[in-house]
Amino acid sequence: MSSRPPSSPPRLPGYEYEQLLGSGGFADVFLYRQFRPQRRVAIKVLLSNVLDESVRQLFDAEANVMAQLSTHPSIVAIHQAEVSDDHRPYIVMEYCPRPNYGLRFRTERITVAEALRVGVQIAGAVETAHRAGILHRDIKPANILLNDYNRPALTDFGISVATAKGNDVEGSQGMSIPWSPPEFFADPPWADARSDVFSLAATVYSLLAGRTPFERAGQRNTASDLIHRIATDPLRPLDRPDIPAELNRVLAIAMAKDPSGRYDTALALGRGLQQVEQALALPVTPMDVLDDRADPTPHGAADDDLDNHTRIRRVSTVDPETGATTGPGGGTRIDPFAGVAPALGSLAAPGPRGGVGHRSSPVDGATDSTMLRPAGAVSAGSAAPAPPPPHRQEPAPRTRSTPAWPFVTLAGVLIVLLGVGTTLGARHLLLPEPTENPTTLVNAPELPQDVPDIPTAVGVEVVTEGGDGTETGRAKVVWEPPAGYSEEESFQARWKDVPGNYESRYGAIHEVHGRNSIVLEIPPQLEDLCAEVRTVNANGQASDWVPACLETG
Template identity: 35%
Template sequence: MLERHGTPPVIAGFTYLSDLGAGGYSTVYLFEQQMPRREVAVKVMNADVEDRTASRFESEANLMARVSSHPAILSIYGAGVSTDGHPFLVMEYCPPPQLGAILRQGALNVGEALSIAIQIAGAVETAHRAGIVHRDIKPANILFTTYRRPVLSDFGISAMSGPEGSEELRGMSVPWAPPEQLVGMRSANPASDVYSLGATTFAMLTGRSPFEVDGAPDVYELSRRIVKDPLPPLGRQDAPPSLHRVLSVAMDKNPESRYPTALAFARALQQVQAELDLPITTVDLFHEAEATTARPQRPEEEDEATHMGVFSRVEITSDGMAMRVDDSPGPQLPRPIGYDEESEEEAAPARESRWRLVVAIVAGLVLVALVIGAIVVAQQRESAGGNSTFQTIAPPKVSPVEAAVEPPTNLRGEVEEDGSVVFTWDAPSPEWKGSYLYREVVPGEKTDVEPTKTTTASIPARSGRTCLEVSAVRDDGKSSPSVTACIDTP
């Protein structure tokens, strides 16, 4: 990991709060936006605007702006250049821990793993429909909003999908990379994202990447297993065989044998939810405005776009009488040829009465047909054992707000004689049964997140000021917003 370059940038309308982390070409800070007042994450490029990699940063901003309105994609609020010439992105702030840190504690329950995977699949499908391949889907890039909703982040190495060989697959992490990347395939393909999402789902169910083994990681041996070995079993009795089969398809060695879309993968996971009698998670997808807004009719379409019930100009009835109808749109009754047009006003009441009778008869027939159809469908579902349909997807039974986890309370620190600082805190509630994640907060450094079952943590004292950040993690894997406390240290 590269250290960040320089001090936090000066951005008009924003106040620096703390460092959040640093990567290969950027640093992420926590800022407070003044108007509207809110905490935001600001990603600042280490190089200045004249650097060649600035175009990559601009590309990330444009890619995220195309899809960031999706509820499972990290929102981008704006972009610009700081006073010292560094490009930056202003993004939604998601408090730690991210999914990768949570999984270091252990696997999630099957229900939550399926729900997260389906929500992220909707984000991936939306990106693909916009022509964007993420290329780095992994637990560390799945964050959680303050409402504990998962969002996909870090489109820094994303690319527009194009012809075979037009884009290089670079930068992805080996444990989550598909076999074709490891053997040198150079195209940005949605099938690669399907594989990585499948690998991330496997990790949520096992607490580790699919081909990870105990001991020190060997990138070459890991790559060999990804390319050659079959998918290992999940190793948990609460996961049905169908779930392993779904993951095996998503992570097939041959990209053409995987689910053709992220949406198809999501539908397969929904089938597993139905099999386990779990709430069916919604797949959020972008809908074109044309799908819900009527457009003006073109002249060449007028003849084809007639309304049901409009008769042709001349019809021969069963008794051989020639009948004529108006060219005006809408349901009409036929009239005999030779009909006196001037008597139209006198005949109007009778025609209206006949038309009402026709409408009443048609409405009655439609109602009967609907009732019979509903009975038949109900009988078919009952005889089929209650198989679910996903034409209408029900939302989860528990809303994100109801599922929120309260943070620890009364976080405080005390300097010990040996030079360490012992931080203690209180549980979110008297009946609390979960655990905690904590990390030291050091400006300019990305520190490790540590799990603990206790309500205390000891860290070495730093010169001037020592800070700790703590969040609570429930047994089902849901975590709280973090709380931070600092103590002056010599």
């Protein structure tokens, strides 16, 4: 676990520093305001003490990859890459202010519609990267940000590699175990496009489950435990009542242990998710793919209603269900994933349009006698029209008699009343009172048995003093993890009892993952200032706050 404090933000021409956004193993991300054009941007800055040339090369490669792909609507845009005056490389990127899915999936119940939408849009981004020759290799909820328009955007290509170098996985830094495919832990490890397919499906699974795919409540979830389960344990179906069997099947195929059993491409996974949207009568999410490699593929007779939802720029619109339909010949293709996940109803036997549950018209092949036709029409099998009926003589008028319907109606009403009265009497006199069946909460969350222990040895010390009123000071809050601390737990830190007029800037709760310290701006002109820290486990339960005070003059 790293305990380093964040680095100081560099002075960059044309930018004004606002706040720290996050820290990683080799870089910090800061929020700056750009002067021209005026906008807020996220700037990723490599640490000054990182002397490893391979890390610097990865940092430069990330800038180049993001620049190549950032025109995609679901990939974070890059604006600039430079070196600061203190010789630290930095990347200026689009700022996505909303909480990323790494923070949301454990604390919110994400709907099936949102998870499918995110999966389809990110599948288009991943397919675009693959067609450009890039494997991401670190797809996970925390690397899917949300921009101002609530659109997901994939980021952090820091450990991406060229598809031709997919076998060069050993020694990679930064891969995220809970979403990694089994081949990452093979001997020797390797990767290809199907590895990103696995990680994307594991991410969609996490959004819906509120946990990582192979995490087990009430059991140990260390790195070695997760690696063993990823390699050997079957994927458990999602048991939410609003999740259809079709979606569980798509995820089971995409997360097959053997890569040969998975979807070959991210595009195929995106089409599978689009089919689930269609089966649920949800709006079908468009999937954008940038491809300069080939000429347009002409449309065939098998193109269906989903074809306009996959937009391949500079090529053509392609059919999202190509893998589930046949060519013009009209024959049904064998399901290539039947050995991975059993076919489900209409998904196993698609109709001639490749859709879900297409059936022929009930009049197909019907005999002539069952078909509706206009009055007076001649049957195809008839020799000639029937002659008109002979003229009938009008019957002689009859004597008017009293109608019988009032008596029949009255008798019917009396019978109904008698039946209802008999039923009610028998129910109250002969049958015992039914006992109320106990009810259970559908999809009630499994609460852990124990609240996490509190952090220990909490302390606060001044890092930098405040200036002449234009700059605030900074203080470092440190603590020690509690006994039995696991990698799945994290910490939260904040200033305690911040006045209301300081709340928006200094009262926020800061999430801390993988380290036991954080640097906070010191609220000015406050005496007896205290910070507080607590432990948070993987299920969202938190310990009590532990305070520590800082004497300020």
